[in-house]
Amino acid sequence: QLVLTQSPSASASLGASVRLTCTLTSGHSRYAIAWHQQQPEKGPRYLMKLDGDGSHIKGDGIPDRFSGSSSGAERYLTISSLQSEDEADYYCQTWDTGIVVFGGGTKLTVL
Amino acid sequence: EVHLVESGGVVVQPGGSLRLSCAASGFSFDDYSMHWVRQGPGKGLEWVSLISWDGRSTDYADSVKGRFTISRDNSKTSLYLQMSSLTTDDTAFYYCAKDILRRGYNTPDYWGQGTLVTVSS
Numbered sequence: 054q055l056v057l058t059q060s061p062s063a064s065a066s067l068g069a070s071v072r073l074t075c076t077l078t079s080g081h082s083r084y085a086i087a088w089h090q091q092q093p094e095k096g097p098r099y100l101m102k103l104d105g106d107g108s109h110i111k112g113d114g115i116p117d118r119f120s121g122s123s124s125g126a127e128r129y130l131t132i133s134s135l136q137s138e139d140e141a142d143y144y145c146q147t148w149d150t151g152i153v154v155f156g157g158g159t160k161l162t163v164l
Numbered sequence: 165e166v167h168l169v170e171s172g173g174v175v176v177q178p179g180g181s182l183r184l185s186c187a188a189s190g191f192s193f194d195d196y197s198m199h200w201v202r203q204g205p206g207k208g209l210e211w212v213s214l215i216s217w218d219g220r221s222t223d224y225a226d227s228v229k230g231r232f233t234i235s236r237d238n239s240k241t242s243l244y245l246q247m248s249s250l251t252t253d254d255t256a257f258y259y260c261a262k263d264i265l266r267r268g269y270n271t272p273d274y275w276g277q278g279t280l281v282t283v284s285s
Contacts, residue, residue, distance in 0.1 A: 087264075087271035089209070096259055097201075097209065099273040110264075112273055144209050148270045151223045153199065153211040 055081055057145050057156035064162040070133040073159050075145030082126035084147050091158075092141040100143075103128050135163050166190040166274040168260045173279030180250050184279060186243040186260030194218070194238035197269040200245050202256035203278075212258070213245065217267050227253075250283045257281075 058076040065071035077084055088100040099112040103121035111119065118136075122129045132139055140163040145156040172184040186198070200212040213234040214223045222234050233246040243260055257280050261272030 096277045097275045099275070102264060102271055146271055153214060155209040155211060158208040
């Protein structure tokens, strides 16, 4: 079964960097994923599509501070030079034939 | 610029039916698959359904299969979600989203602002 696992919460200081992790179930370690951001009281926003080799395609207007990388079954979203508006929920998402799956989301707090 | 605007969310009684709409603009609507994704109060994102660019292929989450029907009208650049046998578990914001892939599907790359469906007696 295709499942994505994310830590429920993370925190980092203003101006610092943070790396969020999304883990694919075994047997699906080569799957590409996408990262989406949801700021409080807003709809989701696509950040990037991230392949198993670490290559990624970012959405329109996504700052260079956001980057993605991969290692085995783990997919990462790194946000550098954290700003207050980065405080949000971050969801990873993947797909297979006939199904789209979201991770449970990570709530990022900017201290 | 891509715009997706959902409508149709209301308060409905358990067992009732409802149709959501999504008006799309700013892209070649008939070239892209479309998704519905929902978010219950205080919960994460849950994929609901997907329809191919030509409307010939549809997929559903197990939680809504047999109760919800996704459709589209490419001449009106509009997406729909017909919902029936609603339960309180269906209470959520419902988001319309465009897929990133031309004539295929994998991830939403543009999202609407959502419409709220409340199932309550």
